[in-house]
Amino acid sequence: MDITQHLALTLKTLRQARGWSLSKLAEETGVSKAMLGQVERNESSPTVSTLWKIATGLNVPFSTFISPEADAAPVFDPQQQAMVVKPLFPWDDALKYDHFSITLAPGTLSESTPHESGVIEHVVAISGELEMQIDGVWRVIPPDSGLRFAGDKPHAYRNSSSQTVHFHSLIHYPR
Structure with missing residues (x-):
């Protein structure tokens, strides 16, 4: 199963397990019902930003949507690959964290x-x-510098330079 098939199946399974309609999922995630339906039917790949919104609205780690077979595969932003997210370590349920390597193209x-x-x-x-x-x-x-912050508030990443920016993000979820 490729990553888009896994994403489609995972999204539908999580939505149905909650007993949510696509309308309820759209309300919880801030992603349009049409887009969510296209993702579930494997007709469209969401941007990285949209996938974050879906994971947040469902209250699941981002890596939930990455198949175990694709743990080392990057998730590309279809919008000209402006942001690429690659899992460094698979989701750890005992320690409750995701660890990603992320690149931002110039101007992203x-x-x-x-x-x-x-x-x-x-x-x-x-x-x-x-x-x-x-x-x-x-x-x-x-x-070679870092920052720790509360991820439960709006935040943004930006690359204003003409060179690609590479960073790691370690996200700890509460127990």
């Missing part, structure tokens, strides 16, 4: 909806200067 802005209450995110810039907006304030994270 990715706004993240709040994760579930109590989520803590650790971001470490690997190469390039990552800009992050937290609590409405933009901060620059130079290479």
Whole structure:
């Protein structure tokens, strides 16, 4: 099963397990009913940003939508691959974390909806200067530097440079 098939099946399974209609799922995630239906039918691949919204609305880790067979495969943003998310470690249910390697193409802005209450995110810039907006304030994270913040508030990632930015994101979910 490829990653898009896994995503479609996982989304439908999670929605049905909650007894939600597509309308209820759209309300909880902020993603249109039409888009959600297309994803469930494997007719469309969501952007990374949309997939984050879906995971947050369902209150599940982002990596839930990545098949075990594809743990090392990157998730591309279909919008010209502006943001690429690659899992470094599979979801760890005992420790409750996701760990990703992320690249942002030049000029990319990715706004993240709040994760579930109590989520803590650790971001470490690997190469390039990552800009992050937290609590409405933009901060620059130079290479080999990091930032820890409450992921249950809106936040954004930006690359204003002409070079690709590479960073790691470790997301801890509450027990």
